[in-house]
Amino acid sequence: MFVQRSKLLFLYISVICLGIFVTILTYASIAGDKPDCQSVFPHDVPLQDLDSRQQELDRKLSQLRDLEVTLRRSYPQKVAAIEQIVDDRHVPTIYVITPTYARTVQKAELTRLSYTFLHVPKLHWILVEDSPTKTALVSQFLSRCGLTYTHLNVATPPVFKTKSADPHWLKPRGVLQRNLGLEWLREHLHADTANGVVYFADDDNTYDIQLFEEMRYTKRVSVWPVGLSGYLRYESPVVTNGHVTSWFTYFRPDRAFATDMAGFSINVRLLLDRPEAVFKNTVRRGHLETNLLSAITTMGELEPKAHNCTKVLVWHTRTEKADLRNEDKFKKRGFPGSNPDIEV
Numbered sequence: 001m002f003v004q005r006s007k008l009l010f011l012y013i014s015v016i017c018l019g020i021f022v023t024i025l026t027y028a029s030i031a032g033d034k035p036d037c038q039s040v041f042p043h044d045v046p047l048q049d050l051d052s053r054q055q056e057l058d059r060k061l062s063q064l065r066d067l068e069v070t071l072r073r074s075y076p077q078k079v080a081a082i083e084q085i086v087d088d089r090h091v092p093t094i095y096v097i098t099p100t101y102a103r104t105v106q107k108a109e110l111t112r113l114s115y116t117f118l119h120v121p122k123l124h125w126i127l128v129e130d131s132p133t134k135t136a137l138v139s140q141f142l143s144r145c146g147l148t149y150t151h152l153n154v155a156t157p158p159v160f161k162t163k164s165a166d167p168h169w170l171k172p173r174g175v176l177q178r179n180l181g182l183e184w185l186r187e188h189l190h191a192d193t194a195n196g197v198v199y200f201a202d203d204d205n206t207y208d209i210q211l212f213e214e215m216r217y218t219k220r221v222s223v224w225p226v227g228l229s230g231y232l233r234y235e236s237p238v239v240t241n242g243h244v245t246s247w248f249t250y251f252r253p254d255r256a257f258a259t260d261m262a263g264f265s266i267n268v269r270l271l272l273d274r275p276e277a278v279f280k281n282t283v284r285r286g287h288l289e290t291n292l293l294s295a296i297t298t299m300g301e302l303e304p305k306a307h308n309c310t311k312v313l314v315w316h317t318r319t320e321k322a323d324l325r326n327e328d329k330f331k332k333r334g335f336p337g338s339n340p341d342i343e344v
């Protein structure tokens with residue numbers, strides 16, 4: 001009881017400190033942007049002094065982010081309260097939709113992904129399990145992760161599943177799961193008030209957190225290169241005079257939008273305005289992305305990000321399947337193998 005109380009007291013004090021900190025920093029940064037900054041920084045402050053004050057401010061902001069991450073991880077059930085204090089109402093939310101399915105490496109993938117997302121302000125994770133029920137592993141993982149999240153599930157029917165002998169690209173993956181995420185957004189947000197972007201982040205890719213700031217102010221659809229994609233070092237939109245004019249890919253560069261799922265984000269209002277825009281299990285191989293984007297935009301409207309598509313900020317990494325051959329060998333030798341009660 002006492003421990004519980006002192007924990008709550010610590011949370012309370014931390015949250016108050018965070019609030020005061022944010023207020024001071026917000027005021028300082030707003031004042032710093034305005035022409036009448038003399039009231040905060042008098043005329044006679046030498047330039048190098050301003051530089052060092054800026055550095056100090058940056059340091060404090062980064063400490064503030066660290067404190068927020070620590071609080072989120074320590075009090076995952078209080079994330080809404082923590083968010084209310086640090087929340088800047090005008091900053092667009094990034095809605096990340098992630099399909100995921102049960103396999104030996106799932107928890108490792110989700111752990112890595114959640115640690116990336118913890119470093120991104122105003123992120124709402126919509127995690128959709130490819131499963132007829134919500135699994136205990138994912139439910140428990142989410143309840144401890146410290147992120148703002150929505151947990152959904154829908155099973156891919158067996159006809160649309162790749163068999164273990166099939167090549168991985170034979171059938172599209174994560175289709176119904178991403179569509180359920182879109183359906184949730186369409187049900188819970190309103191076109192006149194929604195402020196954010198949607199990003200489809202697979203659970204096995206690698207994301208630089210700068211990517212999320214690139215996409216945050218997307219007006220319609222933003223695009224950028226994806227590293228290690230399409231059996232090339234990277235695949236990328238080709239940008240001429242600030243506009244996307246074609247695609248650098250080996251596979252079907254003639255597709256209207258020859259990008260990987262990880263290579264674009266969409267303003268959420270555009271998706272609310274176009275309820276017919278969904279992913280389709282029946283499209284030709286490699287046409288999932290181009291099919292969706294064709295329903296909502298044109299090449300001329302695309303917003304190239306990541307320094308005019310010259311920087312790679314996301315990688316299409318693929319995790320090796322877990323090789324558990326020695327579990328079987330144990331059993332063949334009459335040993336019980338690893339303890340199934342230990343979650344991996």
Ligand code: UGA
Nearest residue numbers: 099100101130168171172173174177202203204260261318
């Ligand atoms: C590539 C693209 O990067 C994917 O976005 C696209 O969905 C996929 O091709 C496709 O053609 O459908 P790839 O690495 O081959 O990705 O696919 P996976 O990473 O195996 O799967 C994509 C996402 O779907 C992952 O988040 C994964 O967890 C999920 N998934 C996969 C399921 O939900 N169910 C499955 O049975 C398999």
Ligand code: MN
Nearest residue numbers: 202204317318
């Ligand atoms: Mn993948």
